[in-house]
Amino acid sequence: MKIPFTKMHGLGNSYIFINIFDFFIEEGLLADLAIAAANKDIGIGSDGLILIHPTDKADVGMRIFNKDGSEGKNCGNGLRCVAKYAYEHEMVKDKKFTIETKAGNVIAEVHGDRNYVSEVTVDMGLPLLKRSEIPMAGGEPMEQVVAEPFTINDDKLEVTTVSMGNPHAVFFVNDIDAAPLTTLGPVIEKDPRFPEGVNVEFIEKVNEEEIHFRVWERGSGITQACGTGACAAVVASVLNGQLEKGKEVTVHLAGGDLFITWSEDQHVWMRGKAETTIDGIFFW
Numbered sequence: 001m002k003i004p005f006t007k008m009h010g011l012g013n014s015y016i017f018i019n020i021f022d023f024f025i026e027e028g029l030l031a032d033l034a035i036a037a038a039n040k041d042i043g044i045g046s047d048g049l050i051l052i053h054p055t056d057k058a059d060v061g062m063r064i065f066n067k068d069g070s071e072g073k074n075c076g077n078g079l080r081c082v083a084k085y086a087y088e089h090e091m092v093k094d095k096k097f098t099i100e101t102k103a104g105n106v107i108a109e110v111h112g113d114r115n116y117v118s119e120v121t122v123d124m125g126l127p128l129l130k131r132s133e134i135p136m137a138g139g140e141p142m143e144q145v146v147a148e149p150f151t152i153n154d155d156k157l158e159v160t161t162v163s164m165g166n167p168h169a170v171f172f173v174n175d176i177d178a179a180p181l182t183t184l185g186p187v188i189e190k191d192p193r194f195p196e197g198v199n200v201e202f203i204e205k206v207n208e209e210e211i212h213f214r215v216w217e218r219g220s221g222i223t224q225a226c227g228t229g230a231c232a233a234v235v236a237s238v239l240n241g242q243l244e245k246g247k248e249v250t251v252h253l254a255g256g257d258l259f260i261t262w263s264e265d266q267h268v269w270m271r272g273k274a275e276t277t278i279d280g281i282f283f284w
């Protein structure tokens, strides 16, 4: 198969984008295609695959597949890239438009012009905070999980959980460079307390307006950035009394900065860059 693709990234969190408005791929091939395209040795190399698809529920639709072929329901960096792609390719009329995800619709606004969109703001909607909505086993299904004792191997941690349409387990650390990303990330991702797996974030508060952030993504491992994870980290920080609601927070990720606000009306706003790196044909 010869598959036209565009490689894009949000702060180094890279995906292979396939515009299926005018290209057909069988549903049963998608997981294998994601694995193959993400492979840096015999494919293109990325953190996963994103389909930009037609929908009657929004202006454009997005589906995201992780590096291991599993499908996620949401992707913050992917949304900014899809918004940039859709506007630059004149798939939408206005600078503000809707994108459908498996977790619901969001509203994106591009900054720039048809030749070059430099930044995108996305209203990521409401965070889901009940244990059953994460989902996380144990405890009271209707209650929030905030600084709950969480023992893993011999480590005694405290977890705060947030769903941005996809599940996040957030842990505060004193030194981001010493965060146990490679050791505990993969173990927590597959811990049975998270029946659908979980994205694992370690964060260090810098001051009232900044946090450091590192992520182990469900289905993809370490990535340079995670948009939904940055949103979850700010929400978790507010829930723990570390940051104030309604204030924009700069989240320092390995690949650059995102600007996140959990506003008083409960919506989470994300602003940040999106870049295109390659247009090509994938021989598969």
Ligand SMILES: N[C@@H](CCC[C@H](N)C(=O)O)C(=O)O
Binding pocket: 013, 064, 066, 071, 072, 073, 074, 075, 076, 077, 078, 166, 167, 199, 217, 218, 219, 220, 223, 225, 226, 227, 228, 229
């Ligand atoms: N990189 C993404 C999240 C991608 C999906 C995630 N790994 C999951 O399985 O939920 C982002 O920028 O939000």
